Amino acid sequence: MKHAILLASLLAANTAFADNDDDLGMAGLLSGSNKIDLPEVILSVGEPLSDAPWELKSGKYYEVEFTADGSGEIGLAGNDFFRAIWVDEVVIEGLEIRPYALHSIEFDDAGTMEIGFVAIKPGTYELRIPGSTGESQAIQIEIE
Numbered sequence: 001m002k003h004a005i006l007l008a009s010l011l012a013a014n015t016a017f018a019d020n021d022d023d024l025g026m027a028g029l030l031s032g033s034n035k036i037d038l039p040e041v042i043l044s045v046g047e048p049l050s051d052a053p054w055e056l057k058s059g060k061y062y063e064v065e066f067t068a069d070g071s072g073e074i075g076l077a078g079n080d081f082f083r084a085i086w087v088d089e090v091v092i093e094g095l096e097i098r099p100y101a102l103h104s105i106e107f108d109d110a111g112t113m114e115i116g117f118v119a120i121k122p123g124t125y126e127l128r129i130p131g132s133t134g135e136s137q138a139i140q141i142e143i144e
Contacts, residue, residue: 029061029118038064041139043107045072048136049129056119056143061088063116070110074129077104081125081141088116104130119143 041049043066068074082102090097091114105113128138
């Protein structure tokens with residue numbers, strides 16, 4: 001209930017998160033002028049996840065594609081990160097899923113998943129391949 005009240009408050013007060021020169025229109029935080037596309041993340045066994053950390057701004061809407069090349073069963077976990085965002089939708093092969101929350105994602109085969117979300121809670125987070133320890137096997141995320 002606490003999260004639902006927070007989300008409702010954030011959506012109702014969307015102009016508090018936007019730059020003064022942004023006109024978000026009727027869709028508020030979900031409007032096209034508030035959307036930023038993040039670089040695609042390629043999931044491949046032994047390959048780095050990202051060239052640079054993500055620097056996100058609270059109140060902005062982001063979309064990111066995660067693509068697995070099929071080289072192995074691979075996933076990403078980031079419980080703290082997924083609790084710091086509001087997930088609008090997950091799109092897999094044209095099917096839109098609107099989950100309450102996420103804990104992790106996993107690919108058993110090659111494929112692409114797109115996640116649209118609003119960054120909410122400022123802080124430092126990461127998405128990491130479960131069980132990995134190398135720096136290149138995680139995406140560092142900063143929400144301002």
